[in-house]
Amino acid sequence: MTDAASFVPKTVYVTYIAAAPEQIWQALTDPAFTRHYFSGFAVDVEPRADGHFGLLYPDGRVHIAGRVLEWSPPRRFSCTWVVEGMQGFDELPECIVTYEIEQAGGSCKLTMTESHSWDVPEAILAGGRAGWPAILSSLKSLLETGNALAIAMAPPPDFIEAVARAVAEKPWLRSR
Amino acid sequence: MDAVFKALADASRRELLDRLRAENGLTLGQLCERLAKSGSPMTRQAVSKHLAILEEANLVAAVKRGREKLHYLNPVPIHEIAERWIGKFERSRLQALSDLKKDLEAHDE
Numbered sequence: 001m002t003d004a005a006s007f008v009p010k011t012v013y014v015t016y017i018a019a020a021p022e023q024i025w026q027a028l029t030d031p032a033f034t035r036h037y038f039s040g041f042a043v044d045v046e047p048r049a050d051g052h053f054g055l056l057y058p059d060g061r062v063h064i065a066g067r068v069l070e071w072s073p074p075r076r077f078s079c080t081w082v083v084e085g086m087q088g089f090d091e092l093p094e095c096i097v098t099y100e101i102e103q104a105g106g107s108c109k110l111t112m113t114e115s116h117s118w119d120v121p122e123a124i125l126a127g128g129r130a131g132w133p134a135i136l137s138s139l140k141s142l143l144e145t146g147n148a149l150a151i152a153m154a155p156p157p158d159f160i161e162a163v164a165r166a167v168a169e170k171p172w173l174r175s176r
Numbered sequence: 177m178d179a180v181f182k183a184l185a186d187a188s189r190r191e192l193l194d195r196l197r198a199e200n201g202l203t204l205g206q207l208c209e210r211l212a213k214s215g216s217p218m219t220r221q222a223v224s225k226h227l228a229i230l231e232e233a234n235l236v237a238a239v240k241r242g243r244e245k246l247h248y249l250n251p252v253p254i255h256e257i258a259e260r261w262i263g264k265f266e267r268s269r270l271q272a273l274s275d276l277k278k279d280l281e282a283h284d285e
Binding site for chain 1: 200201234237239241246248250251252253254255256259
């Protein structure tokens with residue numbers, strides 16, 4: 001079982017959404033929603049702690065695979081992530097992605113935290129940092145206006161190379 | 177949105193955002209240390225006050241970890257502002273201009 005206490009938040013993004021907690025929860029956990037705002041990926045989650053978690057390409061192939069660490073609707077949803085189906089990526093240690101939904105006046109505060117157990121190079125963190133603000137803005141737009149945003153996503157410079165380097169050197173074995 | 181522009185209208189607060197972009201997840205004390213080391217010291221009270229304004233504008237997200245409070249750069253509101261005024265057709269042209277600017281400036285050195 002993943003020891004969440006040994007993971008440190010490396011990226012934290014917050015957005016305020018004019019919607020009920022239950023609507024935001026559904027948008028995070030229902031593939032009919034994620035397909036629209038999450039670059040076409042369908043979420044596939046077993047709704048319980050220790051259930052399986054995944055993000056699937058439109059053709060059903062697995063992009064992200066993991067386990068549910070916390071399932072507390074409509075407040076906290078936490079799961080592990082491993083990138084599948086890309087050369088070398090599945091050798092990187094899993095990370096933890098946690099969504100937290102809090103009531104804030106008439107709207108809700110949604111916090112996404114990406115936590116890691118090792119000293120992740122900036123060039124790898126940049127991969128998530130390039131995508132999350134667009135995904136969260138698109139989620140907000142979908143819930144507030146009914147339309148997701150068109151997002152063109154490409155890995156930042158040196159991202160693929162940084163992953164290959166980390167897989168070759170395995171720094172997480174040293175940093176324990 | 178007013179809060180975002182007000183927060184960004186101060187050079188010291190932009191400096192704090194730059195620090196967090198370079199090194200995310202710092203405590204108040206670590207931020208003060210980094211500023212002092214690089215020759216642009218700010219009092220602890222000033223940093224604390226600026227961080228509160230940045231948090232209020234949602235440009236900084238704070239996470240409690242044990243007894244520490246870690247601060248993270250949150251660019252989501254800036255992304256939302258860009259989405260509001262930049263349509264998807266302008267984006268590729270702006271990207272091209274931005275690339276050109278970076279390219280020309282790199283060759284200047």
